[in-house]
Amino acid sequence: MSQPKQSSKWLKLLKNIAAMVVMFMLISTAVDAWRGRNLDPQAVPLMTYTDLQGTTEDWLERSYSEPVIVYFWATWCPVCTYVTPTVNWMAADYPVVTVALRSGSDAKVAHYLEQQNYQLITVNDQLGQVGQQWQITATPTVAIVHEGEIVSYTTGITTPTGLWWRRWWASFSG
Template sequence: MAFKNSVWAKRIAKTVGYFVAIFIIAMLVDWYRSADIETTVPEQSTTLRTLQGDTVDIIERSKEAPVLVYFWATWCPYCTVVSPMVDGIAEDYDVVTVAFSSGADEKVMQIAQQKGYEFATVNDQTGVLARRWGVSVTPTILIIRDGEVQSVTTGLTTSLGMRARLMLAR
């Protein structure tokens, strides 16, 4: 019986070790990719117009509560996984999304409607907003509080991870 427990203990330790290694690698990748991200909301990006026709002031909104800013693209395969989670988070938190180099307004709106996304979207056709923010990878998620970037995540992430970052920024 002791042999079986020993084998299971080794398997569990090995699995935990893998998860810790993956977590550390993910943190290092985020750190590397976020090196060019602005730490404050760029001045030219404070007030934006969404495809829905609303004006969004990220700095003002971030004074009341943290704002999740989500850079995504219609052509991004990882965004097809992350976008539905962001859409769900938008029901509980302030979310502004930026469609990065995704084409004309009509195309972005059509894709968002097909997917059932209800989040506010700014169309960054030429990628100028992304460049101002220092974003070069999709998806990129920024948590903004009081006009300052509190957290940066790139690539795949979880709803739980995004919600935890938002709660920590309160």
């Protein structure tokens, strides 16, 4: 007799977990929409950047061949310590450019990346000018640009699965 009772408990627990996941996704989507409300997806700022290694690339042009992940973070951002490993993982297979916002000198940012063993193409935005052009209001922020338009935009914590799905979905957008 305890078997049906036990399975009923598990079913109730699974329903509660599913409800919380759906609620989290709705709230997260609403927050992202609110934070990105002034962002014009077609008004992508110029994306020709020189990274810490001195390489200059036009990331906007590259977005016409495949989606590009643009990741805004900071060495002083506690939430970034959870998201940056995911971005680093994605960078092994997909085009990713990261922008370190107001994180100090090139040497300091390069040292931080080396210390964390991150293999990221990074632009150092010491004065926050790139962040202002992109209207970044929170770190971390991830934008995915495809065919010259922002097709996905999220702030705060994102999971590896969430970022992978956003990037995958972006390949069909634009």
